Amino acid sequence: MDEIKLEKLYSQMARMRSFELAASDLWQRGMISGELHLGTGEEAVVAGVVAHLVEGDAMALDHRSTPPLVARGADIKLLASELLGWQDGICRGRGGHMHLFVPDLLSASSGIVGSSGPLGVGFALAASRLRPGKVAVCFFGEGAMNQGMMLESLNLAVSWKLPLVFVCKDNGWAITTRSKDVTSGRLERRARAFGMPSWRVNGLRADKVWEASRRAISRARAGGGPAFILARCTHLDGHFLGDPLLRVLEDPVGQMREIGEPLIKSVASEGATWKEKVAGLGSIGKTISVVALERRLRKLDPLEVTGKLLGDKALELRAEAESEIEAEVAKALKGREGL
Amino acid sequence: MRMTFSQAIEEAIAYAMAQDERVIVFGEDVHLLRMNLLARFGPQRVMNTPISESAFLGAAVGAAMAGLRPIVEVMLVDFIGVCLDALLNQAAKVEAFSGGRWRVPMVVRASCGGGYGDAGQHEQCLWGLLAGIPGLAVVVPSNPADACGLMLASILNNSPVVFLEHKLLSDYWLLYLGSGGRKNVSFDVPSDGAEGEVPLPLSAVPIGSAKVRRAGKDIAIITLGVSVHRALEAAEKLWGRGIEAEVIDLRSVSPLDSEAILSAAAKTRRVLVVDEDYLGFGLSGEVAAIISSSGIQSSFARIGPLQAIPYARHLEDEVLPGADDIFRAAFDLIQR
Numbered sequence: 154m155d156e157i158k159l160e161k162l163y164s165q166m167a168r169m170r171s172f173e174l175a176a177s178d179l180w181q182r183g184m185i186s187g188e189l190h191l192g193t194g195e196e197a198v199v200a201g202v203v204a205h206l207v208e209g210d211a212m213a214l215d216h217r218s219t220p221p222l223v224a225r226g227a228d229i230k231l232l233a234s235e236l237l238g239w240q241d242g243i244c245r246g247r248g249g250h251m252h253l254f255v256p257d258l259l260s261a262s263s264g265i266v267g268s269s270g271p272l273g274v275g276f277a278l279a280a281s282r283l284r285p286g287k288v289a290v291c292f293f294g295e296g297a298m299n300q301g302m303m304l305e306s307l308n309l310a311v312s313w314k315l316p317l318v319f320v321c322k323d324n325g326w327a328i329t330t331r332s333k334d335v336t337s338g339r340l341e342r343r344a345r346a347f348g349m350p351s352w353r354v355n356g357l358r359a360d361k362v363w364e365a366s367r368r369a370i371s372r373a374r375a376g377g378g379p380a381f382i383l384a385r386c387t388h389l390d391g392h393f394l395g396d397p398l399l400r401v402l403e404d405p406v407g408q409m410r411e412i413g414e415p416l417i418k419s420v421a422s423e424g425a426t427w428k429e430k431v432a433g434l435g436s437i438g439k440t441i442s443v444v445a446l447e448r449r450l451r452k453l454d455p456l457e458v459t460g461k462l463l464g465d466k467a468l469e470l471r472a473e474a475e476s477e478i479e480a481e482v483a484k485a486l487k488g489r490e491g492l
Numbered sequence: 493m494r495m496t497f498s499q500a501i502e503e504a505i506a507y508a509m510a511q512d513e514r515v516i517v518f519g520e521d522v523h524l525l526r527m528n529l530l531a532r533f534g535p536q537r538v539m540n541t542p543i544s545e546s547a548f549l550g551a552a553v554g555a556a557m558a559g560l561r562p563i564v565e566v567m568l569v570d571f572i573g574v575c576l577d578a579l580l581n582q583a584a585k586v587e588a589f590s591g592g593r594w595r596v597p598m599v600v601r602a603s604c605g606g607g608y609g610d611a612g613q614h615e616q617c618l619w620g621l622l623a624g625i626p627g628l629a630v631v632v633p634s635n636p637a638d639a640c641g642l643m644l645a646s647i648l649n650n651s652p653v654v655f656l657e658h659k660l661l662s663d664y665w666l667l668y669l670g671s672g673g674r675k676n677v678s679f680d681v682p683s684d685g686a687e688g689e690v691p692l693p694l695s696a697v698p699i700g701s702a703k704v705r706r707a708g709k710d711i712a713i714i715t716l717g718v719s720v721h722r723a724l725e726a727a728e729k730l731w732g733r734g735i736e737a738e739v740i741d742l743r744s745v746s747p748l749d750s751e752a753i754l755s756a757a758a759k760t761r762r763v764l765v766v767d768e769d770y771l772g773f774g775l776s777g778e779v780a781a782i783i784s785s786s787g788i789q790s791s792f793a794r795i796g797p798l799q800a801i802p803y804a805r806h807l808e809d810e811v812l813p814g815a816d817d818i819f820r821a822a823f824d825l826i827q828r
Contacts, residue, residue: 183676186609186805188669238609238804249611249803264613265574266543299542302574327543329524335542395672397524412527419528423510429534436523436535 160470162204162359163456163463166196167474169220170456172229175482176219176236176250180394185236189250192220193389197455198322199224201362202290202382205370209284211259211276213269213291216251218262221292225258229481237485259289267300269293270319274306277317277379288316288373295383296327298340307347307381316373318366319344319381322356324388329398331443344381356384357458387453398444495690497661500636501601502528504643505563507694509533512561515647518548519565519601525664545575549600553582553652556598561647569602569618569656583652584627598653599646604632605658605718605768606812608670608679612801615659615808617717620767620774622654623746629653629699630745634661634720636688638743641697648696658717661685680814682721700747704756708736711822712756714779715766716742719813723766726818735826745775750782757783757790764822766813767796793825 173191180189192199195217203224206212214221219232228243235242236250244254251264261272273291280287297303298321310317321340325332344351350372352365362384369380391399401408416437420430447453460467495503506529509515518539523530530538541548545566552564566572572579579600586596606615623630631646631653633639639657646653659665660681671677705720706727713723720741727737740756742749757763763783765776776794783790795818797811 180672181674183674186670186677188610188614188672238806244803246804246807247611247800247802249609252611252613252803264611265571267574296543299544300574301544301546327520329521330540330542332542335540393672395668395674397668400673415528416531419506419532422506422532424506424532425534425537429536430531433530433532433534433538436530437527440523 158204158363159360159462160466162200162363163459163467164470164474165200165204165224166359166456166459167471168478169196169199169223171475171478172219172223172232172482175233175478177390177394179233179236186238187249189394190216190392191388191390191394192217194324194387194453194455195220195322195356197359197459198320198356198362198384198386199292200359202292202318202320202366204363205366206290207287209259209280209287211280211287211289213273213276213289214253214260214262215266215269215293215297216262216264218253219250222253222255222258222260225260227255227258227260229478230485233482233485239489267293267297267303270297270300270303270306273317273319274309274313274315277310277315278313280316286374288318288370290318290320290370292320292322294327295321295323295325295332295336295340297321298343299327299336307344307349307379310379311348314376314378316376317379318369318373319379321381321383323383323385326388326392328392329396329440331440341381341383344383349379349381351381351383353383353385356386357453357455359455359459360462386455387447389454398441401441402445402448493690493692494687495636495640496663496687497636497639497657497685498664500640500690501643501657502526503690504640504694505529505647506532508644508647509537514559514561515563516555516560517563517565518552520567522565525565545571546578549575549578550582552598552600553578553586553596556596556652557586557594561597563599563601563647565601567602568614569604570613570616572602572618572622579622579628579652579654580625584625587651588627595650596652597650599643600652600654602654602656603659603662603665604656605660606801606808607660607718608666609803609805609808610669611803614669615801617656617769619654619656619745620769620778623748623775627651628746630656631699631743632656632658632717632745633743634717634741635685637690638697640690640694642699642743644694645696645699649699653699656717658685660718682718685718685721697743700744700749702740702742702744702749702752704738704752705741706737706739708738709760710736711762711764711826712738712740712760713764713766713818713822714740714742714753714756716745717768719766719768722813722815723818725815726822729815729819730822733823735822737822748778748782753779753782754786754788757786757788761790762825763790763792764818764825765794766818767794768812769796771796771798791825791828793821795821
């Protein structure tokens with residue numbers, strides 16, 4: 154892979170990050186009401202895959218749907234307006250960040266875990282019949298790999314030999330539950346067992362993801378059938394903004410005061426044996442300490458990891474992306490601040 | 493004793509778990525959501541699951557058939573779509589198909605309802621859909637006392653019960669999904685629903701019995717959940733216009749308290765149903781059918797969502813029934 158392409162990949166990553174940070178800012182200011190699941194930490198995975206898509210290809214997205222749409226070239230101002238719930242948003246304020254539908258880009262998202270699997274199968278089926286040579290990709294987390302409909306989709310895609318690439322973004326957490334505590338075997342092997350090629354890549358390195366996606370997508374385009382990519386990454390802002398686990402880390406004294414008293418009362422009340430009670434408390438403690446440890450590992454930021462390959466050029470690209478995205482978001486906000 | 497809505501539910505579950513070792517809790521993220529139960533009863537009785545609703549909800553049916561009394565959590569009732577078979581074709585059929593010889597004592601616990609900007613994949617009520625399945629009971633408390641009493645009754649019940657807790661009443665759900673710890677967003681939380689007195693010692697509230705929240709002779713507003721509080725607000729305004737509105741809190745969608753519905757219809761001759769679940773093919777139509785097949789002459793109106801719940805807060809407000817909508821609908825019905 155040549156340097157120019159890496160710069161393009163990084164530039165897309167920076168655009169995605171800038172958009173997510175702008176959305177986060179709107180949320181912090183109270184201009185977005187409910188949940189907001191940011192894709193900060195997934196940028197290298199998304200950039201490496203989306204770089205291979207062309208007009209007529211489709212994307213089935215999960216609840217972190219803004220980064221792939223930004224990378225695919227969706228209108229930034231319309232996306233921002235949608236998050237703000239405005240009539241001129243990309244879904245007229247009716248969808249919000251979990252339910253973005255962009256027909257021109259054949260891209261649709263959903264807030265139901267695992268639903269991008271069957272949707273991707275359908276997109277790929279339509280591509281094979283109506284647009285030969287075009288492909289579909291579906292994005293989902295490793296938590297979705299335990300969802301029945303996702304496993305059924307892996308089987309169906311292979312059975313029908315569809316042009317579909319499954320992209321599993323593995324951050325190790327299924328909401329606030331550690332995936333390894335509720336997942337059997339290894340996911341890249343699980344996918345292989347369905348009879349498709351499966352690659353495990355470093356999801357912090359856009360070049361590595363790009364390389365694996367090139368193989369998977371060109372194979373699918375040529376009629377070779379589906380493939381699976383498992384990309385290890387992290388969510389820098391937790392499951393969603395205001396993630397209770399992160400709040401404990403940010404304000405341990407305040408949160409422990411709130412959580413601690415009922416917890417102590419519960420342990421002291423009649424219930425299980427002491428051994429079981431200790432095991433219960435241990436599970437809570439372990440969860441919080443694993444989150445704390447992951448927080449300290451800033452090397453988990455894909456913009457830093459991939460950016461290192463570009464040296465100072467990365468800073469320049471980042472600044473460019475930031476000013477582009479900020480200008481577009483400002484356009485969305487223009488004349489309507491305080492609404 | 494004063495409790496929040498969520499504390500009241502937890503009190504009931506803890507009480508039942510202490511009484512009966514067969515009561516267990518499992519579902520997504522319960523080690524975080526039910527931290528206190530985990531610390532008290534240990535990880536053998538409070539179990540985290542993967543995001544595999546079909547498997548674990550189906551497993552709850554099997555576990556209940558084989559002697560346990562599971563409380564199984566699917567986080568948001570919207571997610572029931574993923575695993576509906578376990579309820580529709582399994583849990584609800586065992587008793588019927590076994591000629592009553594085999595029962596399924598399980599509770600499905602889920603949050604429901606909107607009003608915080610999460611859109612219609614996370615804010616539906618779906619109680620009409622679920623109550624339409626014979627063999628399932630569906631309960632929807634509107635305050636802490638009923639939340640505690642109905643949870644106890646649900647656990648003690650020998651057949652499957654779906655227990656729905658409205659997110660505007662549940663402080664932690666609203667914290668997780670609505671504010672995320674922010675102070676600059678607000679939600680229209682009915683204070684009497686989110687916190688209130690729970691009678692001690694804890695006792696079960698019978699499933700299938702409605703409650704008159706406010707007596708009146710001119711019109712009966714029949715409703716449940718958060719809408720009870722909206723209806724009480726509207727009733728106060730109607731009173732200011734010289735109209736005496738009765739407010740009935742159904743508390744259970746299935747079984748439905750037809751006696752309470754009919755006596756309110758006979759008394760007021762005007763019935764307004766306020767539903768936060770979809771208006772078509774659901775609870776409000778069921779209430780109308782009960783009244784019209786009884787022969788009681790009563791005028792009838794209903795309000796509730798006719799479409800998917802939109803994301804933007806102002807659009808959501810247009811779709812969900814609020815106190816002003818109820819006031820207007822009641823006023824129109826009286827004028828009719």
